[in-house]
Structure formats: C-alpha cells, structure tokens
Amino acid sequence: MTVVSLDQTHREAFLRMLEDYATKDPEPGGFYEKGRDSFDTFVQNLLDDEQGLNLSEGHAPSTHRWLIDDGEIVGIVRTRHHIDTPFLHDEVGHIGYDVPPSKRGNGYAILSLQAGLKSAREKELIRVLILADDANPPSWRTIERCGGVFESSSWSEFWNCQVRRYWIDL
Numbered sequence: 001m002t003v004v005s006l007d008q009t010h011r012e013a014f015l016r017m018l019e020d021y022a023t024k025d026p027e028p029g030g031f032y033e034k035g036r037d038s039f040d041t042f043v044q045n046l047l048d049d050e051q052g053l054n055l056s057e058g059h060a061p062s063t064h065r066w067l068i069d070d071g072e073i074v075g076i077v078r079t080r081h082h083i084d085t086p087f088l089h090d091e092v093g094h095i096g097y098d099v100p101p102s103k104r105g106n107g108y109a110i111l112s113l114q115a116g117l118k119s120a121r122e123k124e125l126i127r128v129l130i131l132a133d134d135a136n137p138p139s140w141r142t143i144e145r146c147g148g149v150f151e152s153s154s155w156s157e158f159w160n161c162q163v164r165r166y167w168i169d170l
Contacts (some may be wrong), residue, residue: 001067001069001111002067002068002118003068003118005047005064006043006046007071008039008043009042009075010066010073011044013072013073013137014039015039015075016143017029017072018033020100020102020103025101028098029100029132032076046064049064050062058086058087058088059085060083060084060085060088061080061082062078062079062080063081063122063123065075065116066080066111067108067111069108072103074096074103074108075100075108076097076098077096077098077113077116077119078095078097078116078122079095080092080094081123081125086106089129091131091156091158092158093116093130093131094125094128094129094130095120095128097109097116098112098165099112104138107121109139109142110142110145110146113130113142113146121170125170126170127167127168127169128167129166129167130166130167130168131165133154133162134153134161134163134164140164143164146168147168147169148166148167148168149167150164151165151167
C-alpha cells in the first residue's frame with residue numbers, strides 16, 4: 001500500500017471508487033461526485049486547497065492523500081492545517097478519512113488515519129481533533145486505536161447526528 005498525493009494518474013481507480021460508493025453507500029461518497037464529470041478540475045481544486053488557494057469561507061488549507069493498494073483507492077484522508085473557525089473546531093476537526101464501502105473491515109481506516117497523523121506532524125501540529133459519528137463504532141474505535149482520547153459527545157447541526165470528539169497528542 002502507498003500513500004500518494006493527488007494526480008490524474010488515478011482517474012480510473014477514482015471512478016471505480018465512485019461506483020463503489022454509488023452502489024453501496026451513496027451519502028458519504030457525495031463529496032467525491034464532483035470528480036466524476038471533471039476529474040482534472042476536482043484534483044486541481046484539492047491541490048489548490050492544500051496551498052490555501054480559493055478556499056471557501058470558514059475553511060482551512062488541507063492536505064489530501066489517497067491510499068492505493070493494488071491499483072485501487074482504499075482510503076482517503078484530509079488533514080486540515082488548522083481549525084481556527086467555529087465550523088472547523090465544532091463540526092469537522094483536523095482529520096477526516098473515508099474508506100470505500102467494499103474496502104471496509106480490512107484495516108484501511110487505521111492506515112488512513114495514520115497517514116493523516118503523519119501529515120499533521122509534517123505541518124507541525126502538536127494536537128489534533130478528530131470527530132466521529134456516534135452511531136459509527138468502527139470509526140470511533142479506529143480513532144481510539146490510533147491514540148484518540150475521548151473528550152465529549154454532542155449534537156452536530158452540520159452532520160445532523162450525535163458526534164464524538166477525540167484528541168490525539170502528536
């Protein structure tokens with residue numbers, strides 16, 4: 001397995017991942033749908049995001065990485081360089097990760113989060129906040145296995161669910 005920066009060479013793997021989401025778990029895969037029609041623009045927007053270019057209001061620069069195993073995207077991780085707005089602090093945290101539905105249960109979530117923690121260290125963060133849906137025990141167990149310390153659980157207006165907040169000291 002390798003962790004890679006985004007580029008156009010993984011277009012076919014990306015489209016296969018989109019189909020996996022579309023057929024097995026469409027809601028979480030919705031963000032990636034923007035890449036279906038214009039993959040090059042999607043990748044460029046994420047690369048710009050990493051440089052802090054053209055950010056939406058209230059958002060922060062984020063490092064995006066894909067985990068590739070045997071030519072397939074098995075995980076995606078986003079590491080926000082800071083969380084200094086209420087939205088970032090209260091609703092999304094420093095690190096978000098996704099594992100395509102057919103790849104779940106194989107340890108890719110842990111590897112994705114570890115890649116995000118590595119990116120956070122490279123950005124010289126000393127502590128990161130990670131949020132997980134309270135109804136998704138595999139996600140919060142992944143965070144706990146990677147050193148996450150539970151802080152609290154609260155209702156998220158943005159996600160429309162109860163979320164658990166974890167901190168990891170780097």
